[in-house]
């Protein structure tokens with residue numbers, strides 16, 4: 001078997017399952033450890049407020065922490081001005097990636113969009129979120145390398161996470177901006193991706209084989225394997241804390 005074929009088979013046919021297993025298992029393990037720790041005592045707080053109040057608190061906490069990054073805002077406005085757009089761009093990018101699974105037909109229909117409009121809109125919005133994400137990550141990485149006080153408290157994990165996300169973003173943007181790297185979502189990538197989710201990627205690997213896509217996917221897989229053991233687990237901790245606080249207040 002040519003080495004190139006082996007590369008695609010490993011990255012597109014085997015590693016997605018290894019990455020998904022380690023990602024899920026790692027998350028369950030980290031959340032279980034975290035719930036066993038001191039945080040658990042919050043659950044035992046007397047529940048003085050009504051269930052409605054607690055649910056409102058829960059949503060307020062989640063929105064403020066996840067969508068507005070309240071903790072960062074309170075800590076440093078300057079940092080928030082970079083971190084917030086970067087996070088919103090990552091969220092936009094994740095929403096855009098839903099096209100990997102299905103065409104967003106109801107949305108296109110609601111705005112009477114033609115095929116040309118759809119291509120234009122997704123091309124423009126994807127490029128905007130990609131540029132904001134890459135710019136934000138680059139600023140955050142440079143800040144860690146250049147600002148003395150931040151460099152002093154930075155550990156390898158901080159750099160690894162930023163670099164992995166940055167490389168993923170760069171390969172993603174390459175598929176958009178460089179003609180020879182371009183992929184056809186509905187004809188090549190979606191059939192592979194949907195069948196990969198259904199545990200039958202093999203017949204679809206050849207037509208989706210593209211070195212830029214494969215590299216994008218490979219770094220995503222490395223990121224997924226690394227995520228549960230990294231500092232980024234704070235995303236999950238913030239969510240779980242907000243839920244616990246919201247319910248137990």
Ligand code: HEM
Pocket residue numbers: 093096097100126127129130133165168169170171172173175176183185189193213216217220223
């Ligand atoms: C951590 C997860 C991921 C990140 C941070 C990420 C990031 C990006 C970025 C920034 C872009 C360019 C802008 C855009 O199209 O939104 C992109 C494009 C792309 N990504 Fe991802 N991605 C991730 C996961 C994935 C996965 C799991 C797949 C498929 C298996 C995938 C497939 C693609 C494709 C096909 C494009 C090109 C889109 C186009 O040209 O229209 N990405 N990605």
